[in-house]
Amino acid sequence: MFEAVLLTVITAATPLLIAAIGELVVERSGVLNLGVEGMMIMGAVVGFAVANQTGSGSLGVVAAIGAGMAMSALFAFLVLVMVTNQVASGLALTILGLGLSGMIGEAFIGVPGLKLPELHIPFLSDLPFIGPVVFQQDALVYVAFALVAGVSYMLFRTRMGLVLRSVGDNHASAHALGYSVIKVRFLAILFGGACAGLAGAYMSLAYTPQWVENMTAGRGWIALALVVFASWLPWRVVAGAYLFGAVTVLTFHAQAQGFGIPSQFLSSLPYLATIVVLVLISANRRLTLVNTPACLGKPFVPDR
Amino acid sequence: MAGEEDRTHAQKRPETGTLLDARGLTKRFGDILANDRVDLAINTGEIHALLGENGAGKSTLVKMFYGSLEPDGGAISWQGRTVAITSPAEARALGIGMVFQHFSLFEALTVAENIALAFPKPGNMRKLAARIREVSEDYGLPLDPDAVVADLPVGIRQRIEIVRCLLQEPRLIIMDEPTSVLTPQEADRLFLTLQRLASEGCAVLYISHRLEEVQRICHHATILRHGKVVRECDPTRETAASLARMMVGTEVMGVSITDHEPAIGRTRLALRNLTSPATNPFATELRGINLDVRAGEVVAIAGVAGNGQGELFDAVSGEVRVGPDMVCLDDGPCGNRDITWRRRRNAAFVPEERLGHGAVPGMKLSQNVILTRHGTGDGLSSAGFLSSKMAVGIEQRIKKTYDVRMSHDDPEARSLSGGNLQKFVVGRELDRKPGILVVNQPTWGVDAGAAALIRQALIDLARSGSAVLVISQDLDEIFEIADRIAVISRGHLSGAEDARTMTRERIGLLMAGDAEKAGAA
Numbered sequence: 168m169f170e171a172v173l174l175t176v177i178t179a180a181t182p183l184l185i186a187a188i189g190e191l192v193v194e195r196s197g198v199l200n201l202g203v204e205g206m207m208i209m210g211a212v213v214g215f216a217v218a219n220q221t222g223s224g225s226l227g228v229v230a231a232i233g234a235g236m237a238m239s240a241l242f243a244f245l246v247l248v249m250v251t252n253q254v255a256s257g258l259a260l261t262i263l264g265l266g267l268s269g270m271i272g273e274a275f276i277g278v279p280g281l282k283l284p285e286l287h288i289p290f291l292s293d294l295p296f297i298g299p300v301v302f303q304q305d306a307l308v309y310v311a312f313a314l315v316a317g318v319s320y321m322l323f324r325t326r327m328g329l330v331l332r333s334v335g336d337n338h339a340s341a342h343a344l345g346y347s348v349i350k351v352r353f354l355a356i357l358f359g360g361a362c363a364g365l366a367g368a369y370m371s372l373a374y375t376p377q378w379v380e381n382m383t384a385g386r387g388w389i390a391l392a393l394v395v396f397a398s399w400l401p402w403r404v405v406a407g408a409y410l411f412g413a414v415t416v417l418t419f420h421a422q423a424q425g426f427g428i429p430s431q432f433l434s435s436l437p438y439l440a441t442i443v444v445l446v447l448i449s450a451n452r453r454l455t456l457v458n459t460p461a462c463l464g465k466p467f468v469p470d471r
Numbered sequence: 472m473a474g475e476e477d478r479t480h481a482q483k484r485p486e487t488g489t490l491l492d493a494r495g496l497t498k499r500f501g502d503i504l505a506n507d508r509v510d511l512a513i514n515t516g517e518i519h520a521l522l523g524e525n526g527a528g529k530s531t532l533v534k535m536f537y538g539s540l541e542p543d544g545g546a547i548s549w550q551g552r553t554v555a556i557t558s559p560a561e562a563r564a565l566g567i568g569m570v571f572q573h574f575s576l577f578e579a580l581t582v583a584e585n586i587a588l589a590f591p592k593p594g595n596m597r598k599l600a601a602r603i604r605e606v607s608e609d610y611g612l613p614l615d616p617d618a619v620v621a622d623l624p625v626g627i628r629q630r631i632e633i634v635r636c637l638l639q640e641p642r643l644i645i646m647d648e649p650t651s652v653l654t655p656q657e658a659d660r661l662f663l664t665l666q667r668l669a670s671e672g673c674a675v676l677y678i679s680h681r682l683e684e685v686q687r688i689c690h691h692a693t694i695l696r697h698g699k700v701v702r703e704c705d706p707t708r709e710t711a712a713s714l715a716r717m718m719v720g721t722e723v724m725g726v727s728i729t730d731h732e733p734a735i736g737r738t739r740l741a742l743r744n745l746t747s748p749a750t751n752p753f754a755t756e757l758r759g760i761n762l763d764v765r766a767g768e769v770v771a772i773a774g775v776a777g778n779g780q781g782e783l784f785d786a787v788s789g790e791v792r793v794g795p796d797m798v799c800l801d802d803g804p805c806g807n808r809d810i811t812w813r814r815r816r817n818a819a820f821v822p823e824e825r826l827g828h829g830a831v832p833g834m835k836l837s838q839n840v841i842l843t844r845h846g847t848g849d850g851l852s853s854a855g856f857l858s859s860k861m862a863v864g865i866e867q868r869i870k871k872t873y874d875v876r877m878s879h880d881d882p883e884a885r886s887l888s889g890g891n892l893q894k895f896v897v898g899r900e901l902d903r904k905p906g907i908l909v910v911n912q913p914t915w916g917v918d919a920g921a922a923a924l925i926r927q928a929l930i931d932l933a934r935s936g937s938a939v940l941v942i943s944q945d946l947d948e949i950f951e952i953a954d955r956i957a958v959i960s961r962g963h964l965s966g967a968e969d970a971r972t973m974t975r976e977r978i979g980l981l982m983a984g985d986a987e988k989a990g991a992a
Contacts, residue, residue: 326593333577333588340575343539344588345559457579457619 172416173300177308178374180412182207182366182383184311186390187397187404188318189362194394195322196355197335197348197462198246201257203363204387205264206238210367212268215378218281227281228307228368235364236357238264243356247349250466265381272378280376283307307369312405314362319401331355335460338467348467363387389438396445399458403448411441488515490550490643490674491536491567497544498531505531507698508545513643518665518675520685520706522718523695524918529678532695533645536676537569538562550642560591568636569645576620576628583616586635607634610664625776626657633664643674650684654775655946655979662688680919681947682711694718719920733954736766739938740787740818740907741799745806747786755779757786760964762957764907764938769929770967771941771953773978779962780942781823784911787940788820789813800907811846819843819905821897823912823942825889829896832885836877837862839884840869840899847903865902873898873924890917894925901928908932911942926952946975960984 186203193200213234218227238260245256283305291302322328334341334351342348370386371378389411397403414437421433449455491513498506506528513519523529534540536547538556546553549565556562562569576585583600587593600616607614612630620628629649636644646665650658665675665688679685685692686706694702694717702717709717745760757779764770774780785791787798789810798806800816810820822828830839840862845852851861866881873894877887884892897913913929914922930952933939942959943949949956955967958981965981 326587329580329584329588333580333584336577336579337575340577341588343559343571343575345538345563346588457621459579461579 170296170299172420175416175419176409176412177300177304178412179415180408181308181311182369182374183386183390183393183411184405184408185307185314185369186363186366186387187393187408188311188314188401189359189366190390191394191397191399191401191404192318192322192331192362193355193359194463195335195399195460196331196352197338197460197465197467198352198356199253199257199464200239200242200260200356200359201254201391202238202242202260202264202387203359203390204383204385205261206235206360206363207264207367207370207387207390208268208381208383209238209264210235210364211371211382212272212275212367212378214364214368215280215371216271216275218372219275219278222281224281224283224372227372228283228365231364231368231372232361233364235360235362235367237360239356239360239363242360243353246466247352247356250468253464253466261387269380272380275378276380278378280378281372282376283373305373307365307373310365315401315405322401332460335462338462338465342467342469348469352467363390366390389441392442393445396442396449398449398455399460403445406448407441407445410444411437414440489513490515492548493532493536493545494548495545496532496535496542496547498528498535498540499543504698506535506542509695509698509700511693511700513674513676514691515642515674516669516672517691518669518677518689520689520692521676521678521695522682522685522692522714524718524920527695527718528698529695530647531698533569533647533676533678536562536643537567537645563589563639563641564591566640566642567645568639568641568643569647570629570632570636570649571647576631578619578621580620581616582614582618582620582623582631585620585631586616586638589635589639602638603634606637610634610637610667611660612664624778626653629653629661633661637668641673643676644668645676645678647678648680649677650679650681654982655975656983657775658684682706682714683947685714686711696720715919719918733767733934735768736936738763738765739801740764740909740940742787743797743799745783745786745793745797747782747791747793749782750791755782755962757782758962760962762940762964762967764940766906766936766938767933768954769933769939769941769952770955770957771943771949771970772957772959772964773943773946773949773982774959775982776944778959778982780911780944780959782962783959783964784820784822784909784942787909788822814843814847817906819900819903819908821900821908821910821913823915825892825896826885830884830892833883835881835883836870836875836887836895837866837881839895840865843899844903849903865899869895869898869902872902873928874921890921893917894921897925897928901932904932904935905937907938907940909940909942912944913941914943914945914948922948946978958982 186207190200190203210231214227214231217230218224242256242260245251246253285303285305288302292298322332330346331351334346334348338348367383370383393404393407397407418433418436421428422430489512493509493511496506496509509532521529531540535542536556538559538561541557547556548554554565556565583596583603586603587596587599593599603614603616607630612634614630614634620631649661653661669675677689689706692704692706693700696718706714742760742762745757747757749756755778760783772780786793789808793806795804795807800813800818802816805813826832831842837859841851841857845857849865851858863881869875875891875895875898887895893915894917897910900908914925917925926948929939929941941952950970953970956970956973956978957967958965958978960982
């Protein structure tokens with residue numbers, strides 16, 4: 168029983184984790200992309216459609232990543248080249264994604280889906296309890312952790328990460344030192360799009376292998392909130408995502424047990440709990456201030 | 472061109488040893504010719520001053536040397552070879568380093584990370600940290616590579632910029648107004664470093680408004696006016712007045728204090744044990760500040776940036792509320808009142824940051840007039856309606872009296888150059904003839920002529936019976952206008968002393984921490 172609960176926690180947390188880690192990189196570069204939900208839902212529908220048509224889950228995943236990147240490239244063009252308002256452009260991207268995905272997905276409603284296979288890691292997956300939980304997941308769960316570790320290493324241990332953080336902290340200075348703010352931000356936005364697309368694929372190919380309109384159900388927004396409350400630190404995003412997953416699953420069980428608590432209250436619980444806990448851990452204001460990208464959301468126009 | 476005739480060669484320039492030679496550099500921004508066929512040669516081991524008013528084209532010129540701007544015409548040769556410097560990285564590769572006026576530092580990063588960003592291949596961070604320690608101590612500018620910049624005071628931040636330059640082993644260092652944020656003692660240390668660099672064969676291009684400094688350390692000076700070179704000279708053979716005349720083109724009026732023994736009246740602004748906790752990790756706590764500013768006098772607060780000036784200004788103006796008795800205006804306690812309440816009682820405030828704090832960038836100047844004066848009895852607002860006609864009238868008056876130059880009528884605040892906007896935000900409050908005026912950095916980034924105008928207006932306002940409190944980091948300015956001088960250091964304020972008996976050395980000591988003892992005493 169406990170094992171089964173843990174398994175569902177992992178599946179509930181993974182899409183949030185993947186989308187949030189992508190957005191974290193975007194925000195570290197100083198760009199606020201509110202289009203995560205839109206890119207995610209596009210990833211979900213394109214991933215499902217391609218997997219359904221070709222019969223290959225991997226192709227579906229690749230297509231979903233491509234869809235997320237295409238959406239983010241549009242956003243990058245708007246905010247970096249046309250210097251449009253980031254908040255408005257991000258909101259428009261979400262609305263566009265929700266509408267477009269509904270149109271593309273119309274033919275796939277009720278079509279049985281394809282579930283990504285679980286990877287059984289030899290020997291380790293046979294371990295009692297730990298085996299099924301840790302070593303018998305689908306590939307994307309491992310990818311999510313690899314992403315967190317990779318992003319964390321990249322941000323704080325490599326030159327690429329240093330340049331990325333410098334652009335987010337003070338784009339005028341980065342420009343004066345000769346770094347291309349636009350290029351760095353463009354790449355960061357594309358990475359964020361790829362992650363959001365992948366998170367969408369997880370929704371439609373692993374979490375619930377089917378297409379339902381609006382199936383991301385606000386997870387893109389939760390991912391955005393996670394990044395802020397995690398003070399832009401990758402490992403804190405993991406904590407937030409798993410907490411959200413855990414409370415989500417607990418509320419299902421609570422409803423099944425019939426505690427007599429209104430279901431509306433229960434379904435709001437994951438959101439509430441995640442925010443409360445992350446507010447508490449981000450109470451160290453100094454740490455938060457130092458980690459907040461100072462140029463977040465500010466448009467950059469280089470001198471002539 | 473006009474500059475050609477009156478150029479003299481005060482000093483014979485050796486043909487050998489020319490490090491950087493710019494010929495006919497031209498840069499155009501839209502209709503404005505920022506640099507018009509500028510010739511400039513810098514020799515090895517020379518400290519070369521670049522002088523000029525705001526908007527004379529100094530920054531544009533050095534940005535072309537540093538590769539941040541591309542010239543529209545002319546050529547730069549470096550060590551005898553014509554080069555195209557298309558990026559800062561290329562400038563650094565040639566051996567040109569720059570210390571920026573507004574620091575180009577990343578506050579959230581450590582000292583070592585900031586320095587690493589200036590190198591194409593910084594290598595191992597630990598080795599870099601060791602190099603930073605070694606070089607910074609060698610030049611007497613010690614730095615902790617692991618400190619986060621946000622935690623460091625301005626003087627140390629400038630050290631980071633300088634050490635970053637030194638680590639690149641530059642042949643030419645460009646310094647843009649380096650001493651504007653330093654105590655006199657820190658400036659002296661900087662001069663020693665520069666002289667040592669020059670003796671080692673490194674050239675320095677030194678931009679400054681402070682003519683005494685230029686005379687003290689520079690070997691050669693080039694003077695720009697309206698984008699053209701108007702003179703070259705040996706600054707040691709000139710006087711500060713003659714240098715200023717070359718910069719402005721006409722005689723610069725010093726301020727005239729008609730009345731050296733002003734008629735001091737009652738106390739109009741009183742701070743009583745003003746205490747206020749730091750509102751964020753980078754702010755300064757105010758610790759028991761006492762000060763009286765009386766009718767008829769100008770009191771100046773000196774201090775290095777970041778010692779509580781901003782916090783003090785916020786408490787006095789009402790942006791931050793404190794205990795009612797801690798701030799008293801004419802009518803009595805107001806420490807818990809808001810800024811409009813205080814303005815209605817004849818007080819006026821000019822904050823340090825003019826764009827975004829002193830003026831709303833996207834609003835027209837006349838609308839900015841309304842923002843600080845809607846409640847002050849100018850009739851700008853009646854029964855909830857605003858009179859934009861009247862606002863434009865006031866804006867026109869400020870424009871005329873304080874010589875605010877604008878390209879068209881009533882522009883947005885952001886379209887004004889820094890110096891012009893400063894004239895506007897100071898003029899807006901002076902125009903009211905307030906009984907109590909508190910101004911933070913009244914002439915920051917304003918050229919000599921306009922600075923003299925603003926300073927004279929502050930003195931005249933005081934002599935007409937107002938109390939004027941000036942917070943400034945510019946000691947020359949303070950000695951020019953103040954009747955009494957106090958020094959702020961880490962949130963403590965020393966007692967105000969008579970300006971005639973105060974010395975720079977004493978101010979320097981108070982800045983460095985003696986203010987705490989003096990304030991407590």
